[in-house]
Amino acid sequence: MAYGEKVVKVEPGGIEPVAAQDKHGRPIQLFWTWTSPNLEFATIFLGVLAVSAFGLSFWQAAAALTLGNLLGSIAHGFLSARGPVHGVPQMVLGRVAFGYWGNLLPASLMSIMAGAGWFAVNSVSGAFALNSLTGLPVLLCLVLIVAVQILIAFFGHNLVQAFERYVFPVLAVVFLVTAIFIFARSALSGIGGAGGLGGFLLTASAAFGYTAGWNPYAADYTRYLPAGTSRRAVGWFAGSGLFLATTVLMLVGAASVTVGGNASSNPATTFTNNLPPWLAALTLLAIALGAVAANVLNVYSAALAFLTLGINLPLAWRRAVVAACFGAIGFVLAWLGLSDAGHAYESFLLVIxxxxxxxxxxxxxxMHVRRGQVIDSALTDTRHRNWAGPVAMLAGMLISIGLFSNQSLYTGPIPQAVPWIGDITFLVGFVIAAGIYAVWPKTPVRAG
Incomplete structure (x- = not known):
């Protein structure tokens, strides 16, 4: 069914390569695609945690947050650049490295992370903001937020992209004014600083977890671009939009802790307590809109990842139906998590x-090993096996989590023995998996 540039039309199919007649768009659209979903309270709250929970001063937090965001954004740019050429989602591209069936491991984790975890986290922050703005019961606010998110994701790619585009100027202007006001009143060197190297690594890890959390979505939003689109432009706009939004708002969150003010059980209310009433109202509205901007990506990409598991649904709107189901599951989890949003959010970021x-x-x-090779046949070939991928990933996860995890539920032996090391699980896991995969024999892609 023709889809093209139609916005108010349900995107047909699922994870098939985008047809040539449906290809459209320009690289610049990726800037607001990745800026808008990060102009929201979850981004701000990580900056708050860096000072209030991880014990850093503002300037220490700024360095750690910038480092984590930069690493995640660079990787995002490289991954995004592959979408126009192959025309398939990011998890489908993963079949080359993991094999058709070995790819079930990351695709399953992606489905859970995006469709359940992030959807719930952002829905809670949006509901709290709408509750502070309107005074409506939090549960009713949650229902309203989730309903809008599911509707947009149900229609699919073009409506998602259009929403990100038109909400971008609203979010950008409101948060810019809010940032100026908070920085003008903050005492940037007046609080924190006892977190040490452990707090720095914990903050950098959480920031990387937040920003790199978008990496498994990368090609989902570039696959509709024409195949001849500049890879450099695609990578630049995707990576810079992500880096700018996450870094600026995390620094705003860190600075807001130094302003002081009355605390509240509602995190959104605590953040806006020190703003003038008119700006507080606009900021709460922007937080709610930002939550929707983030979650339409979450539920859309979760549906694509789920279909990558090889589950065959004989429906013309199979992606849309799966997206609606994930939205319903995410609503239940968000409802259950309303009472302890802060602690759950902190743990979830690091687990990601x-x-x-x-x-x-x-x-x-x-990507480095196979650069220049034709890989398209491996994207649909159920015979393609490459056990180097799942073996390396599992080894990286088991060793890094078992030895280096620094969580309230489980602390590995290394941070127990050396507390100042903080949490470097993500870095250790990356290095171990990359090293094993680099030396492990890899299966060539079949011809044809």
Whole structure:
């Protein structure tokens, strides 16, 4: 069914390569595609945690946050650049490195992360913002936020891209004014600083987990671009949009802690307590819109990852139906998580990095090893096996989590013995997986 540039039309099919007649768009659209979903409270809250929970001063937090975001954004640019050529989602591209069936490992984790975890986290922040703005019950606000998210994701790629484009100027202007106001009132060197190297590594790890958390989505939003689109332009706009939004808002969050003010059980209210009433109202509206901007990507990409598992749904709108199902599951999880959003968010960010680090190590090494090769046949060939991928990823996860994890639920022996090391699980997992995959024999892609 023809789809093309139609916005108010349900995107047909699932994860098949985009047909030539449906290809459209320009690289610059990726800037707001990746800026808009990160102009939201979850981004701000990580900056808050860097000072209030991880014990850093503002300037220490700024360095750690910038480092983590930069690493995740660079990787995002490289991955995004592959979409126009192959015309398939990011998880389908992963079949080259992991094999058709070995790819079930990252695709399953991606489905859970995006469709359940991130969807729930962002829905909670949007619901809290709408509750602070309107006074409506939090549960009703959650229902409204989730309903809008599911509707946009149900229609698919073109409506998602259009929403990100038109919400971008609203979010950018509101958060720019908010940032100026907060920085003008903050005491950037007046709080924190006792976190040491451990707090720095913990913050950098969480920032990387947040930003690299978008890496498994990368090609999902570039696959509709014409095949001849400049790879450099695609990578630049995708990576810079992601880096700018995450870094600026995380620094705003870190600075907001130094302003002080009255705390509230509602994190969004705490953040806006020190703003003038008119700006507080606009900021709360922007937080709610930003949550929707983030979650339409989450539920859309979760549906694509789920279909990558090889589950055959004989439906013309199979992606749309799966997206609606993930939205319903995410709503339930968000409802259950309303009472302890802060602690759950902190733990979730770090857990994300635990699997994405090893996955990213495998994918980036595979891209380097196979550069210039024709890989398209491996994207649909059920006979393609490449056990180097899942073996390297599992080894990276098990070793890094078992030895280096620094969580309230489990702390590995190395941070127990050396507390100042903080949490470097993502880095260790990346290095181990990349190293194993680099030396492990890899299966060539079959011809044809």
């Amino acid at each position: 990095a635990y699997w994405i680090g090893p996955w990213l190590g495998v994918v980036l090494v595979d």
